[in-house]
Amino acid sequence: xxxxxxxxxxxxxxxxxxxxxxxxxxxxxxxxxxxxxxxxxxxxxxxxxxxxxxxxxxxxxxxxxxxxxxxxxxxxxxxxxxxxxxxxxxxxxxxxxxxxxxxxxxxxxxxxxxxxxxxxxxxxxxxxxxxxxxxxxxxxxxxxxxxxxxxxxxxxxxxxxxxxxxxxxxxxxxxxxxxxxxxxxxxxxxxxxxxxxxxxxxxxxxxxxxxxxxxxxxxxxxxxxxxxxxxxxxxx
Amino acid sequence: xxxxxxxxxxxxxxxxxxxxxxxxxxxxxxxxxxxxxxxxxxxxxxxxxxxxxxxxxxxxxxxxxxxxxxxxxxxxxxxxxxxxxxxxxxxxxxxxxxxxxxxxxxxxxxxxxxxx
Numbered sequence: 001x002x003x004x005x006x007x008x009x010x011x012x013x014x015x016x017x018x019x020x021x022x023x024x025x026x027x028x029x030x031x032x033x034x035x036x037x038x039x040x041x042x043x044x045x046x047x048x049x050x051x052x053x054x055x056x057x058x059x060x061x062x063x064x065x066x067x068x069x070x071x072x073x074x075x076x077x078x079x080x081x082x083x084x085x086x087x088x089x090x091x092x093x094x095x096x097x098x099x100x101x102x103x104x105x106x107x108x109x110x111x112x113x114x115x116x117x118x119x120x121x122x123x124x125x126x127x128x129x130x131x132x133x134x135x136x137x138x139x140x141x142x143x144x145x146x147x148x149x150x151x152x153x154x155x156x157x158x159x160x161x162x163x164x165x166x167x168x169x170x171x172x173x174x175x176x177x178x179x180x181x182x183x184x185x186x187x188x189x190x191x192x193x194x195x196x197x198x199x200x201x202x203x204x205x206x207x208x209x210x211x212x213x214x215x216x217x218x219x220x221x222x223x224x225x226x227x228x229x230x231x232x233x234x235x236x
Numbered sequence: 237x238x239x240x241x242x243x244x245x246x247x248x249x250x251x252x253x254x255x256x257x258x259x260x261x262x263x264x265x266x267x268x269x270x271x272x273x274x275x276x277x278x279x280x281x282x283x284x285x286x287x288x289x290x291x292x293x294x295x296x297x298x299x300x301x302x303x304x305x306x307x308x309x310x311x312x313x314x315x316x317x318x319x320x321x322x323x324x325x326x327x328x329x330x331x332x333x334x335x336x337x338x339x340x341x342x343x344x345x346x347x348x349x350x351x352x
Contacts (some may be wrong), residue, residue, distance in 0.1 A: 029281050161279065168275050171282050188241040192281040209244050210283065218241030 001025055002047060002073075002176055003147055006056035009042050016042040018200035026144070029174045031191035031219065035227055039200040040180045041078065043146050047178075048075035060145070072098065074143035076134050078150050084123035086208040088116055091137055099141050105199065107140035113162060127154040135163055145176045152183045164190055184220045194219050196226050246287040249278055253288065257308055258319045265310040268298060286303060315334055 002024040009017040017039040024030055032040050045051045046058050049065040061070040078226075092107045111118060114132040115124045116125075125133065133220050137146065149168070152160050160183075167190065171177050181187055188193040188208070203226055208219055239248055254338045268289075269277055275285040288313045289306050292298040296314050309315065334344045 027283070102253065149347045164279050165276050168279065169272070171275070172272075185241070189239055189245050189278070189284070192283045209246060209287070212242060212244045216242050220241060 001059075001061060004043070004047070004056065005059070007043070007046060007053055007058055008052065008055045009039075009046060010054045015200050017046070017053075020197070020200070020202045021056075022179060022195060022202055023203055024145075024176045026176055027187070028193050029167075029171050029177040029179065029191045031184075031187040031194045032178055032197065033184060033194055033219075033223055034197035034203075035180075037208045040148055040197055043197070044075065044149055044178070044180065045077070047145075047147060048073055050075070051205070072144040074099075074138050074141040074146045076138040076146075076148045076151065078111075080130060080134075081123045082133075084121075086122050087118065088120050088122065089118040091122065092118075092140070095137050095140065099115045101142040103140055103142060105137060106142075110136035110140055110166060113166065114159070121167060128156055128159060131155050132159060132163070136165065139166060140168055144172065144174065145178070147178045149180050150182070152181050152186045153178055160186060184223050188219050191219070194222070198226060204209065244285050245280055246291060249274075249280060249284070249288045250291050253292060254297065254318060254322060257315060258322055262308050264308055264312060264315060266308045268306045268308060270305060 003022070005021050008015065008018055009019045009028075020043060022040070032043070034040055042051070046053050046064060047060075049070050054111060058065050060073065063069065063146060065073070082094075086094065088111060092102075092104055092111075095102045095107070096104055108118070111133075114136055116129060116136070120129075122130070122133070131151075135151055136149065138146065146167075148167070151163060155163060164186070167177065167179070179187060179191065193205060193207055195205045206222070211219075211222065212219060237247070237252060239245055253262070253268075257264075262268070267273070270287065272282060272287045274280075274288065275282040278285070289298065289300065293306075294301060296311070297309050298306050298316060299309060331341070331344075334341075337349075
């Protein structure tokens with residue numbers, strides 16, 4: 001279980017994550033939703049142990065995240081993070097050195113399915129290919145928690161289906177998957193729970209099939225209900 | 237498969253499998269994909285896929301044999317019942333539509349009988 005308790009992060013006077021308490025349980029795929037700047041990425045970075053909370057706690061299996069938990073938590077950030085002289089093969093080797101749970105075999109399989117080739121240089125990749133590479137390298141780890149920040153960004157419609165299938169292949173009873181995306185519709189069927197974050201606060205966490213049964217609304221409908229007003233005003 | 241995101245997804249996948257059983261696309265006694273394969277096939281959450289099989293089993297339309305997987309029922313009687321159930325559902329939807337157009341049941345029946 002990955003749990004945040006009253007987790008807070010401030011950057012100067014800006015409170016990016018504001019007393020967020022939530023529990024993520026194994027066996028579920030979570031969609032983390034909210035407009036830009038609502039605090040999703042900051043929450044994920046704290047869960048990945050990359051930045052320290054200002055206050056509150058983030059626990060993996062009852063212990064504060066840190067060096068130990070990093071071995072079980074695979075995180076894909078939105079920033080590019082490969083040296084541009086690297087080939088796709090080099091990227092795999094680099095990860096293999098870095099993470100004990102990285103499987104070269106699984107990496108090669110994922111690369112093939114995403115129609116990438118090992119001899120391609122990262123600097124020559126289109127943004128869509130780069131996005132696919134980041135996903136492949138993250139899913140090639142045999143982790144317990146996968147956190148993917150904006151996995152569908154910059155990826156064309158057909159490749160999104162392939163990525164969805166890859167993500168589902170690694171979802172299992174003992175794993176937690178957390179996906180953030182602006183492309184809410186892409187995640188309707190993949191996720192079974194949704195976490196709505198609004199201006200650094202946890203707005204709500206819902207079971208999607210229960211919501212459909214009881215209220216007859218989709219995740220996208222709920223998104224519009226929660227953020228509709230905000231979206232309109234921020235566009236002015 | 238394109239889902240209606242406002243309706244439970246397990247229900248939609250279940251409906252699709254029921255139709256495939258009635259039309260014979262899936263034969264009686266045929267092995268169905270495993271839970272994970274079903275999830276990947278339809279692009280749905282694995283818990284949703286598991287629910288589909290639970291509900292199909294509850295409805296007597298498939299059976300899970302330990303260590304072997306899930307199979308379409310071999311019970312021909314049950315499949316005949318399902319055909320009637322699905323037809324009733326279709327008629328019900330039709331009636332709602334016809335009613336909303338202000339056409340009476342009698343008029344609708346007449347129209348059906350006149351159809352080629």
